[in-house]
Amino acid sequence: MTARPLAIEVEELARLRAGPDAPVLLDVREPRELAICRFPDSLDIPMGSLPGRLAELPADRPIVVVCRSGARSMQVTRWLRAQGRDDVSNLSGGVLAWAERIDPSWQSY
DSSP, X not given: OXXXXXXXXXXXXXXXXXXXXXXXXXXXSOHHHHTTOOOTTOEEOOGGGGGGGGGGSOSSSOXXXXXXXXXXXXXXXXXXXXXXXXXXXXETTHHHHHHHHTOTTSOOO
C-alpha cells in the first residue's frame, strides 16, 4: 500500500475520480443522510458498523472516507490508519464542500 495524504480537498477527489485509478469512496454517513445525497458508486458503511465490516474494504485500492462535513470521516480515517491502512484519506469538508465547490445540484443538509 502506498501512503496517501491524511486529507484531500474536493477538487483533488474530482480529479482522482476522473482518472483510471479512482479511489474507493467509503461513505460513513447514516442511511437517512444517504437518502438526501450520495455518490452513486460509494461503499456505504455507517461509522458505527465499520469495525464489524472491515472485510468489505478492498485491500488493493486507496480509500477516501466521506461524511457530511469531514469530522466523522476524519475519525474513521485515523482509526483505519491505526489499523495499518496508510492508503486512506479523509475528504476535507465532506459532502457539504462537494456541493459547494464541485456539484451545486447536490442537496445540502
